[in-house]
Amino acid sequence: MGDEVPVGLARLWRLPTESRLGRPAELDVERVVRTAVDLADRDGLAGVTLAKVAKELGYTTMSLYRHVGSKEELLVLMGDAATGPAPALPAGPGQWRAGLRQWAYGIRAQHARHTWLPHLPISGPPSGPNAVSWMDACLRALADTGLGWAEKVGIMTLLSGYVRSSSQLSLDMAEGRRGSGLDQPQVEQAYGRALAGLVDAERFPEVAALFTSGLFEAPPEPAGDPELAEFEFGLDLILDGVAAAIRAAQSTSTSTGS
Numbered sequence: 001m002g003d004e005v006p007v008g009l010a011r012l013w014r015l016p017t018e019s020r021l022g023r024p025a026e027l028d029v030e031r032v033v034r035t036a037v038d039l040a041d042r043d044g045l046a047g048v049t050l051a052k053v054a055k056e057l058g059y060t061t062m063s064l065y066r067h068v069g070s071k072e073e074l075l076v077l078m079g080d081a082a083t084g085p086a087p088a089l090p091a092g093p094g095q096w097r098a099g100l101r102q103w104a105y106g107i108r109a110q111h112a113r114h115t116w117l118p119h120l121p122i123s124g125p126p127s128g129p130n131a132v133s134w135m136d137a138c139l140r141a142l143a144d145t146g147l148g149w150a151e152k153v154g155i156m157t158l159l160s161g162y163v164r165s166s167s168q169l170s171l172d173m174a175e176g177r178r179g180s181g182l183d184q185p186q187v188e189q190a191y192g193r194a195l196a197g198l199v200d201a202e203r204f205p206e207v208a209a210l211f212t213s214g215l216f217e218a219p220p221e222p223a224g225d226p227e228l229a230e231f232e233f234g235l236d237l238i239l240d241g242v243a244a245a246i247r248a249a250q251s252t253s254t255s256t257g258s
Helices: 007-012 029-043 050-057 071-083 096-113 129-141 149-177 184-196 205-211 226-256
Strands: none
Touching: 007 071, 029 050, 029 071, 050 071, 071 096, 071 129, 096 129, 096 149, 096 226, 129 149, 149 184, 149 226, 184 205, 184 226
């Protein structure tokens, strides 16, 4: 079986890719990936190159190619390692919403722990053991909903994309505020004041009404973290859509008697 699996995928699943006699090698995929993740946590994705990883490990760059075929493969390995295994979710009839909510918050927490993770290039569908565990957890949360496979995969893709884009936006905005000394409400207030004097009400009537509404001048202050409140608002919209899809599927099933 191992011979049929592409080398990169075998390394991702930690399958043996070649037989070795004698003493075990001091360097392996696990050490390379762990070092690369530590570098990314410290210096961001830009700080991760094969040469820098090799230097951290005390080896030559060429020695890494026995364990990682390319920078692109290393990024895939790093992403799966940093994502970690999925947590146990609420399961059973009627538990899909709680399960998907916990699933989304779990991914968001990993993004906060490894801030480079949501900016990692996507090279394909989930393929590593940790990524597949999150995939399986999401599908299990939807198992008793009556939805078909295409609908369940679509929901998973939509939800994971929302969490990723939300994390990216939060991190990018935090980076943009760095050095300004302003928090997000102050940034929004300055934005509203600047644009209010530029937007022509005849050309952009709704936007002009927005800027004169006072929303940016005195933005509402939800209890707790405003970014968390924004995330929760978007998440609820998606889950409400999932609920509508489930009702439609169950209604169709009832009407056809299947």
